[in-house]
Amino acid sequence: MVDAVSNALRNERMVLGESVFKFEEEFARYIGTKHAVSVSSGTAALALSLIALDVTDLEVLTTPLSFIATANAVVQAGGVPTFSDVSEMDYNIDPAKVRKRLTAKTKAILPVHLFGHPADMDGLMDIAKSKGLKMVEDAAQAHGATYRKAKVGSIGDVGCFSFYSTKNMTVGGDGGMVTTDDEELAKSVAKLRNCGRTSRYVHDVIGFTARLNTANAAFGLVQLRHLEAWNERRRSIAALYSKILKGVGGIALPPQGNKDVNPVFHLFVIKCERRDELAKHLSDMGVECGVHYPVPIHLQPVYREMYKFAPGSFPISESLSSSLLSLPIFPALRDAEVKYVCEQIIDFFGGP
Numbered sequence: 095m096v097d098a099v100s101n102a103l104r105n106e107r108m109v110l111g112e113s114v115f116k117f118e119e120e121f122a123r124y125i126g127t128k129h130a131v132s133v134s135s136g137t138a139a140l141a142l143s144l145i146a147l148d149v150t151d152l153e154v155l156t157t158p159l160s161f162i163a164t165a166n167a168v169v170q171a172g173g174v175p176t177f178s179d180v181s182e183m184d185y186n187i188d189p190a191k192v193r194k195r196l197t198a199k200t201k202a203i204l205p206v207h208l209f210g211h212p213a214d215m216d217g218l219m220d221i222a223k224s225k226g227l228k229m230v231e232d233a234a235q236a237h238g239a240t241y242r243k244a245k246v247g248s249i250g251d252v253g254c255f256s257f258y259s260t261k262n263m264t265v266g267g268d269g270g271m272v273t274t275d276d277e278e279l280a281k282s283v284a285k286l287r288n289c290g291r292t293s294r295y296v297h298d299v300i301g302f303t304a305r306l307n308t309a310n311a312a313f314g315l316v317q318l319r320h321l322e323a324w325n326e327r328r329r330s331i332a333a334l335y336s337k338i339l340k341g342v343g344g345i346a347l348p349p350q351g352n353k354d355v356n357p358v359f360h361l362f363v364i365k366c367e368r369r370d371e372l373a374k375h376l377s378d379m380g381v382e383c384g385v386h387y388p389v390p391i392h393l394q395p396v397y398r399e400m401y402k403f404a405p406g407s408f409p410i411s412e413s414l415s416s417s418l419l420s421l422p423i424f425p426a427l428r429d430a431e432v433k434y435v436c437e438q439i440i441d442f443f444g445g446p
């Protein structure tokens with residue numbers, strides 16, 4: 095990766111160099127869409143896609159249980175974020191509830207494939223088709239995950255990826271990608287990321303400086319070639335955690351894959367009693383965990399202030415916010431380390 099970056103810096107333009115277009119081409123091929131447009135972050139991927147779809151003053155329905163950027167992108171695009179509670183089964187938005195949250199102003203549905211687990215795309219696509227809504231997939235945590243054999247990011251009108259350094263693949267810094275079969279949409283995002291240019295000195299929309307740097311694209315090209323193997327390693331770590339922790343009182347395992355869904359375990363998230371105490375115990379034993387997410391988006395101070403949300407609006411998301419704990423998972427994690435983490439959890443809850 096370092097060689098690829100250094101080669102790109104020595105031989106290519108620093109911005110919109112050859113590696114950028116090569117990375118886009120290979121990423122599109124990998125996801126299975128006709129087009130991929132690289133951008134400066136996952137947030138930019140979402141915001142520029144939503145601007146291209148023109149959500150101005152219209153509602154975009156998403157999940158309260160995600161990183162705040164999912165909803166922020168709607169606001170940045172001039173839209174109004176609205177929320178639908180998640181399902182207890184997969185922590186993703188639930189088509190049955192989505193139907194009840196649609197209004198005459200809803201323009202798009204924005205599901206997140208949370209923790210690398212694909213949302214119920216059949217159910218959501220049925221709604222989008224029958225109501226004439228756009229589908230924007232937030233695949234920031236799910237590079238390579240499949241739903242009925244299709245890669246996420248290739249099912250809706252547009253897919254949005256993040257390459258932030260904790261993701262299943264990165265670009266050695268911030269970056270993002272928009273995937274789509276829609277040529278007009280791809281052109282529109284490509285223009286928006288490049289200052290709204292139609293040609294060197296002519297601009298016909300208000301654009302942004304939101305390109306992916308060439309060096310980062312060169313880095314991403316190398317990472318993309320490792321992605322499948324890294325995802326496989328994540329799946330085997332998840333399987334080992336699940337095998338050891340099955341039946342341990344006080345915790346519930348995350349949703350698993352099935353014949354339709356092949357997740358990529360961006361995170362391995364258990365639902366547990368006394369979450370903060372367990373996190374403290376693990377930290378004392380040298381195991382760093384994460385919490386995704388301790389505050390659901392609608393209860394973030396800025397959303398309470400701007401949209402007047404109050405506790406109790408989305409009870410499942412709110413309850414998950416106080417009971418989910420993300421255990422360590424990354425391709426270089428060793429089996430012995432997974433076993434050590436499990437032993438500490440079993441000690442804490444007093445055995446299976």
Ligand SMILES: Cc1ncc(COP(=O)(O)O)c(C=O)c1O
Nearest residue numbers: 135136137161163164234256258
């Ligand atoms: C679900 C989700 N959506 C959007 C983003 C935003 O991506 P970025 O940090 O690259 O802007 C992230 C991650 O950071 C994310 O996890």
